[in-house]
Each structure stands twice: as structure tokens, then as C-alpha cells.
Amino acid sequence: MQPYAPVLFLDFDGVLHPAAVRVAPSGELTLDSQYASHKLFENAQLLSALLHPYPSVRLVLSTSWVLSFGYEAALTHLPAELRARAIGSTFDRGRHGVHFSSVARGYQVVADAKHRGLKDWVAVDDDARDWPRGYKHRLIETDKRLGLAAPGATDALSKWLLSLVD
Numbered sequence: 001m002q003p004y005a006p007v008l009f010l011d012f013d014g015v016l017h018p019a020a021v022r023v024a025p026s027g028e029l030t031l032d033s034q035y036a037s038h039k040l041f042e043n044a045q046l047l048s049a050l051l052h053p054y055p056s057v058r059l060v061l062s063t064s065w066v067l068s069f070g071y072e073a074a075l076t077h078l079p080a081e082l083r084a085r086a087i088g089s090t091f092d093r094g095r096h097g098v099h100f101s102s103v104a105r106g107y108q109v110v111a112d113a114k115h116r117g118l119k120d121w122v123a124v125d126d127d128a129r130d131w132p133r134g135y136k137h138r139l140i141e142t143d144k145r146l147g148l149a150a151p152g153a154t155d156a157l158s159k160w161l162l163s164l165v166d
Contacts (some may be wrong), residue, residue: 006120009062014126019144045149061089106131
């Protein structure tokens with residue numbers, strides 16, 4: 001990673017698809033029936049298109065999928081162009097104990113940003129509960145149903161990306 005490369009902390013549920021993901025007894029991942037018109041990772045190509053003009057932007061996974069399935073397995077659900085940008089996750093069993101999973105997402109993200117020495121970063125997440133004071137401006141909160149496809153979220157991410165070229 002380039003020193004001080006901009007980083008987007010990426011949640012999956014409520015960002016790349018609706019927040020109601022279920023694991024069937026067969027192990028298959030599905031969306032809750034109320035989201036029958038949606039599909040898993042439906043906004044991944046939108047994210048890829050938004051990031052395309054900004055090749056220096058890297059991704060850090062800040063999703064519970066890493067806890068549930070592991071980092072490598074979580075990555076396999078992303079398209080290749082997003083996988084290539086990934087540099088890690090907020091959860092690392094070697095650096096954090098299992099207790100880290102009970103820490104509010106905002107604190108996980110801020111701790112990781114500090115650990116990495118990041119200057120330019122933003123988090124895209126549908127969960128704004130308990131974000132640390134002084135860091136709310138680094139959160140792009142998405143709609144739990146539309147995720148990144150919600151106009152406000154797309155606009156906010158575009159604005160952050162444009163700020164990188166100033």
C-alpha cells in the first residue's frame with residue numbers, strides 16, 4: 001500500500017445489498033423474503049464504478065462477514081476489481097482478541113484507521129450507532145434496504161472521492 005493511500009472501510013450488509021442476510025440450513029446465503037426483489041452484492045458493481053477513476057483508493061473490510069466466514073472467504077464474494085483493492089479487515093484475531101467483535105463498529109474502524117496511520121479515510125456502513133465523537137463526518141451512512149444505491153449515499157461517497165483530488 002502506498003503511504004497514506006485513501007481507504008474506504010466497507011461493510012457488506014446494508015451497503016452492498018439489503019441488511020437482512022440469512023444463512024440457510026444448507027449453508028447458502030440468502031436475503032430475507034421481504035427483499036425478494038433484491039440480490040446479494042447487487043451494489044458491488046456500483047461501488048466498483050464509483051471507485052474506478054480513483055485507483056489509489058484501497059478497501060478495508062469492516063463487515064461481520066469476516067468474523068463469520070473469515071477474511072479470504074468474505075473477499076470471494078466481491079468482484080475481482082474490488083478484491084484487488086482490499087488490504088485487510090478491521091478484525092484480525094492476531095491483533096485483537098475475540099472481545100473485539102463486541103466493540104461498536106465505529107470504534108473498530110477508528111482503531112484500525114489509527115493503527116494503519118491513515119490520513120484520508122471514510123467508512124460506508126448502515127449502522128451509525130455508537131460512532132465515536134469527532135468521527136461521524138467520516139461515516140457515510142446507508143439505507144438498510146437500498147444500501148449504496150440510495151441517492152444520498154452515492155452522492156456522499158462521490159463527494160469524498162472528489163475531495164481526494166483537491
